[in-house]
Amino acid sequence: MIVSITPFFAALLALVYVLLSLQVSRLRRKAQVSIGDGGDIALQKAIRAHGNFIEYVPITLIILMFLEMRTVSVYVIVILCALLLVGRILHAIGISGMKEILIFRMIGMICTFIALIVGSLWLLLTYLL
Numbered sequence: 001m002i003v004s005i006t007p008f009f010a011a012l013l014a015l016v017y018v019l020l021s022l023q024v025s026r027l028r029r030k031a032q033v034s035i036g037d038g039g040d041i042a043l044q045k046a047i048r049a050h051g052n053f054i055e056y057v058p059i060t061l062i063i064l065m066f067l068e069m070r071t072v073s074v075y076v077i078v079i080l081c082a083l084l085l086v087g088r089i090l091h092a093i094g095i096s097g098m099k100e101i102l103i104f105r106m107i108g109m110i111c112t113f114i115a116l117i118v119g120s121l122w123l124l125l126t127y128l129l
Contacts, residue, residue: 005074006065009081013057013088020050020092042098049092056112060084063119070126080115087111 024046031040037047064084068077091108094101 001069001071003065003068005077005081006061006068009064009085010061012085013061016085016088016092017050017053017057020046020053023096024050045096045098045100049096052095053088053092056116057084057088060112060116060119063116063123067119067123067126070123072122072126076122080119083111084115087115 024043027040027043027046028034031038031043033040033043037044061084064077064080067080087108087110089108090104091112094104094106094108
């Protein structure tokens with residue numbers, strides 16, 4: 001059992017996470033806030049984009065890696081990982097701007113939920129069948 005798809009997507013998602021972290025750091029310096037958000041709206045949004053990313057990505061990646069270990073079709077793994085990646089990028093773009101792009105945020109969450117829910121149910125099925 002070689003796990004090669006989820007690590008690739010994990011690396012891409014890690015780079016997105018670094019970009020989100022750098023955005024928070026940049027806005028902290030700009031607002032001169034070291035803890036919390038200091039009431040700065042842009043910083044609040046960046047913190048939530050960063051936080052929301054780290055709330056969903058690890059568990060979803062773990063589920064998808066387990067699916068890959070269960071030798072589920074490569075195509076299924078790629079599609080679910082791509083949905084997670086695209087979903088997290090769209091959500092971050094949608095929530096981060098001064099003017100929220102609600103459709104990006106919604107599509108991002110839908111993509112993330114599809115990857116998480118389908119991956120979880122599929123994983124359960126591999127053990128039940």
